Amino acid sequence: MSGTRFSLNQWTARHWPLPELVETCAREGVGAGLWREPVREYGLERAAKLVRDAGLDVTSLCRGGFFTTAAGLDDNRRAIDEAAALGTAVLVLVSGGLPDGSRDLDGARERVADALAELAPYAGERGVRLAIEPLHPMYCSDRCVISTLGQAIDLASRFPVEQVGVCVDTYHVWWDPAVWADIARAPGRIAAFQVADWTTPLPAGVLTGRGLLGDGCVELRRFREAVDTAGYTGPVEAEIFNEELWAMPGEDVLALVRARYEEHVV
Amino acid sequence: MSGTRFSLNQWTARHWPLPELVETCAREGVGAGLWREPVREYGLERAAKLVRDAGLDVTSLCRGGFFTTAAGLDDNRRAIDEAAALGTAVLVLVSGGLPDGSRDLDGARERVADALAELAPYAGERGVRLAIEPLHPMYCSDRCVISTLGQAIDLASRFPVEQVGVCVDTYHVWWDPAVWADIARAPGRIAAFQVADWTTPLPAGVLTGRGLLGDGCVELRRFREAVDTAGYTGPVEAEIFNEELWAMPGEDVLALVRARYEEHVV
Numbered sequence: 001m002s003g004t005r006f007s008l009n010q011w012t013a014r015h016w017p018l019p020e021l022v023e024t025c026a027r028e029g030v031g032a033g034l035w036r037e038p039v040r041e042y043g044l045e046r047a048a049k050l051v052r053d054a055g056l057d058v059t060s061l062c063r064g065g066f067f068t069t070a071a072g073l074d075d076n077r078r079a080i081d082e083a084a085a086l087g088t089a090v091l092v093l094v095s096g097g098l099p100d101g102s103r104d105l106d107g108a109r110e111r112v113a114d115a116l117a118e119l120a121p122y123a124g125e126r127g128v129r130l131a132i133e134p135l136h137p138m139y140c141s142d143r144c145v146i147s148t149l150g151q152a153i154d155l156a157s158r159f160p161v162e163q164v165g166v167c168v169d170t171y172h173v174w175w176d177p178a179v180w181a182d183i184a185r186a187p188g189r190i191a192a193f194q195v196a197d198w199t200t201p202l203p204a205g206v207l208t209g210r211g212l213l214g215d216g217c218v219e220l221r222r223f224r225e226a227v228d229t230a231g232y233t234g235p236v237e238a239e240i241f242n243e244e245l246w247a248m249p250g251e252d253v254l255a256l257v258r259a260r261y262e263e264h265v266v
Numbered sequence: 267m268s269g270t271r272f273s274l275n276q277w278t279a280r281h282w283p284l285p286e287l288v289e290t291c292a293r294e295g296v297g298a299g300l301w302r303e304p305v306r307e308y309g310l311e312r313a314a315k316l317v318r319d320a321g322l323d324v325t326s327l328c329r330g331g332f333f334t335t336a337a338g339l340d341d342n343r344r345a346i347d348e349a350a351a352l353g354t355a356v357l358v359l360v361s362g363g364l365p366d367g368s369r370d371l372d373g374a375r376e377r378v379a380d381a382l383a384e385l386a387p388y389a390g391e392r393g394v395r396l397a398i399e400p401l402h403p404m405y406c407s408d409r410c411v412i413s414t415l416g417q418a419i420d421l422a423s424r425f426p427v428e429q430v431g432v433c434v435d436t437y438h439v440w441w442d443p444a445v446w447a448d449i450a451r452a453p454g455r456i457a458a459f460q461v462a463d464w465t466t467p468l469p470a471g472v473l474t475g476r477g478l479l480g481d482g483c484v485e486l487r488r489f490r491e492a493v494d495t496a497g498y499t500g501p502v503e504a505e506i507f508n509e510e511l512w513a514m515p516g517e518d519v520l521a522l523v524r525a526r527y528e529e530h531v532v
Binding site for chain 2: 098102103105109136137138140141142147148150151174175176177198199200201202203204205206216217218219
């Protein structure tokens with residue numbers, strides 16, 4: 001495998017055609033985190049063959065989850081199957097927000113635990129680990145009722161460590177006064193590590209506007225050192241939802257983000 | 267005093283001229299939380315006389331703080347003096363975000379504690395209680411490094427209970443899985459209670475867009491019951507930054523928000 005831990009999450013170079021992304025990342029010796037939608041659009045079997053032929057390290061598949069709203073368990077089992085087909089060991093899970101019109105946040109959180117109980121053995125049998133990703137609390141109502149790393153770790157800890165872990169994404173957890181202690185208490189539970197920076201002002205809808213590494217206020221290197229100290233040895237995925245990056249050619253995105261990674265994360 | 271705990275925060279009816287707001291709230295038997303900027307614009311002494319003459323219950327003054335960036339201790343001492351002049355027992359404090367270009371979040375949080383140590387006795391001598399308000403984590407970098415109720419309570423607990431408390435604002439803390447336990451461990455520390463609802467999508471800049479009571483997903487009544495159970499007996503201030511409310515005549519805002527309060531909070 002490559003000598004770098006750097007991995008490009010596909011959504012960072014959102015409009016890069018899959019074959020070019022796969023071929024370039026493999027040639028450059030970096031991994032890539034793939035997304036279900038573009039993989040399905042290209043065709044799962046074709047995508048899996050691309051990846052195998054290129055020798056790409058698929059560092060994660062994004063994403064399963066959305067238990068509390070639309071997606072059912074069947075769709076999540078498919079996501080696990082897709083991860084296995086792509087040869088990645090990690091399926092990132094975003095839990096989903098509150099059902100329309102609901103105010104039952106505690107209930108929604110419990111439903112996430114129920115869904116994990118159904119899915120964890122299925123994932124384990126296929127060599128895929130579920131990575132619960134806490135999203136920033138500003139997404140709590142509409143995307144993800146799991147809002148802190150502590151909450152994600154507590155949830156993961158109900159299941160065997162090889163079946164369920166957490167995804168630490170700096171963009172979502174950097175503000176949390178408990179985050180350093182939570183990372184330290186999570187040895188073995190960190191299944192994925194993603195980096196993006198925090199910048200303001202936030203755009204309408206707050207879905208884009210994530211900062212290029214080094215452009216914001218997140219202590220990126222401190223996070224990388226903290227997960228390392230907790231025993232995490234896996235890839236470092238740059239996942240940056242940013243309109244300016246999306247307007248650039250994929251190869252340029254890769255070069256720019258990787259350079260920023262070397263400067264601010266390594 | 268009035269038979270209701272309802273209080274209208276001035277920023278909810280942001281463009282209502284101060285004399286009308288004071289006179290109407292007093293006549294309706296509700297309190298009002300005032301803001302420093304419009305009070306200064308009107309003149310502190312004149313505003314204090316208005317309030318006294320009308321017999322208005324000033325439930326808080328917003329806001330001191332911003333320790334980590336622009337405002338110095340002198341400005342905060344002035345805020346305490348203004349609160350005393352207006353006859354309110356509560357000065358709401360928003361800590362401030364990270365200094366420009368800084369990534370030292372721990373340091374910024376420690377500076378808040380240092381500033382409180384300077385100000386708390388000064389406030390206590392004037393009969394004013396400092397209410398540390400945690401803001402939603404989406405404001406952590408640019409407005410308020412105090413991001414959870416637990417953090418605010420821990421900070422307040424370093425000081426005498428009559429000098430420093432916390433402000434529980436449902437908009438900022440509703441997502442927090444620890445919030446119910448934190449409210450329960452805060453007896454005597456809750457200095458102010460503010461209500462607004464959470465709705466999405468968030469507007470650009472995320473400063474406005476707070477939901478009218480009942481329009482969002484916050485368990486407002488559960489919060490009111492929780493602070494009551496923790497021993498809080500003070501006013502319930504509706505503080506809703508919302509462009510639609512700002513476009514309405516003040517008297518209509520008061521009637522609408524109070525009706526929603528009766529329906530969703532009482």
